[in-house]
Amino acid sequence: MAASNIEVWQTGTVVETEAVTAETRRLVLSQSQPKKAEPGSHIDVMVTINGERQRRSYSVVDSSEDGLRVAISVFRAPQSRGGSVFMQGLNVGDQLEITQPLQNFPLRVGAPRYVLLAGGIGITAMLNMARVLRNIKADYTLVYAGRSRAAMAYLPQLEALHGDALHVHVDDEGTALKVDALLAGVDADTELYMCGPIRLMDAVKRGWDARGLSVPNLRYETFGNSGWFDPEEFVVRVPRLGVETTVGSGESMLEALEGAGVDMMFDCRKGECGLCEVRLLGLEGAVDHRDVFYSERQQHAAAKMCCCVSRAVSSGTGARKDPAGGRAVVTIDV
């Protein structure tokens, strides 16, 4: 199963909707050009936010064998940029532009042991993988962490399907996930696939490195939409071009710069490739690095940032103490 980024756009028609938690809605889409979704794949969809078309990515949670239908699950984040509100508003019969399943997070068959780690809505990327690993009788553990049982999508189905292979950690039951304990059970041959909030993934990455585990055995996917802090509106300046613009909390710095007429270089739009990197000349506030391109050292140095996903916040603690005064200001060169 290979990475595949050849985009085939097609029409998706909503054929089923279901609330799987208070905040999460499952949507089943029929594909006008059917293609089966391999584990780890996602679709990109075009959403309309305030009259503007924007693109969002959703993991495929399951698909029919003939590829006619793919299911996704949409979580309405408290700080949604608008995409999840649009998606949750869809009804049976509605149509939207979607890609055929894309693959950037392939499951490798043949590892001696697997750990699948899902935090919150990150479970959507793990459902299909876990099902396949169970089918091929692989040695796997599915670790699912969430705030409360009620907020954890697909929990009853997972319990029924995976039995003892499912390890559930629930914050409000006092069984919160302890990354150190999890990694203590991981050996040199284990492949760990994870999807979840950036704080969880950062903790796992640090622990992984600290234990000297094999870097390529840690597999993860981010759609670049998870940060350490809630998104805020901030100001970006490009003195060389005489540009100053505001980055709204619902848009990326890259989008704002493009909107201001700056000819930007970029590619993946999810903080992986590093092509959208900008040099920081000045900073009032702090950078919320949301990319996986820079090392921890480079992120601390805060000399550059990936403007497709990373943002500025007014306070390095994330607490906006001064609602009146303080928008962060980033001065950059591109």
Place this chain on the structure above:
Amino acid sequence: MTAMMQSVSSTTNKVLGYPLNAWYVAAWDHEVTRKPMSRRIADRPLALYRTEDGKAVALADACWHRLAPLSMGKTLGKDEIQCPYHGIVYNSAGRCVSMPAQETINPSATVPSFPVVERYRYVWVWLGDATQADPTLIPDMHQMSSEEWAGDGETIFAPCNYQLVLDNLMDLTHEEFVHSSSIGQDELSESDFKVTQDGNTVTVSRWMLDIDAPPFWLKNMRDKFPGFEGKVDRWQIITFQSPSTINIDVGVAKAGTGAPEGDRSQGVNGFVMNTISPESAKTCHYFWAFMRNYRLDSQLITTQLRKGVHGVFGEDEAMLKAQQEAIDANPDYEFYNLNIDAGGMWVRRLIERQLTAEGRLIPTV
């Protein structure tokens, strides 16, 4: 009105597609070394190499970055291969372990790593859905690596659709005409044959009783029974295992000594082991070997048989090439089928069933 169920005949597609959920031989075991090599199987270019521990690896032969062929690169460390262009390094699972000029690794940077099993002196690869890559599905070719059999073989790069090779091997009537100087004889087209199909196999058996041994077989008889003269009973039992392996149990025994009933002690027995890996729609890698179960210690006989079969198969190769050229030059003409094609037609039907199951059968126009 009663609806009539129409049964579907096997097609006579001139260019038959190949199933992907199957094990194909990518190479002989001795071909795959620490120095990467390139081979295209089922239209997938592969970079093949061995890890330090000797494990065979098959990666897609195109770097994730700019698709430069990894087979032109070099192996590093325990199990890694380095792209010859910008130095990106992958492990045997196809995961990038090092990228130039950055402190991190792009999590998307992988190349497909295909399941590999080494068995029967071959390196087998599975190019379809890896979750179905069950090693027990590898065709039985145990004579290749059994102490009770000796022999060797070669690879023919055949410039034709792989199905033409399967057609060739499923009907040995052609020996009379293509191989008249070695194994051909009139009785081949005069004798009756039996075709049976069971699951994923098709068997074609033919016995020719009380005949003169053709030159190839007379020589073999004399290797075991010096100075042999006289009539023989000759057999050819062709077994196809889907999608592209054909083992042929061949031999002759002194006439009337009970070979058809199972006593082959007064004869010589060989197995022609054939497995064909499609390279593209109109080319294939044809791996063959001739194994025997007598005079196991004689390297001379091994070499003579390999050279002899090489000569025989050279005649097939020339015919297959000419046939593919004629097919291409006559796009408006169809294939017709004869009674002798029963084995080949069952093969087509089994392959078409598998293609249908994979959703990849291209219907005949």
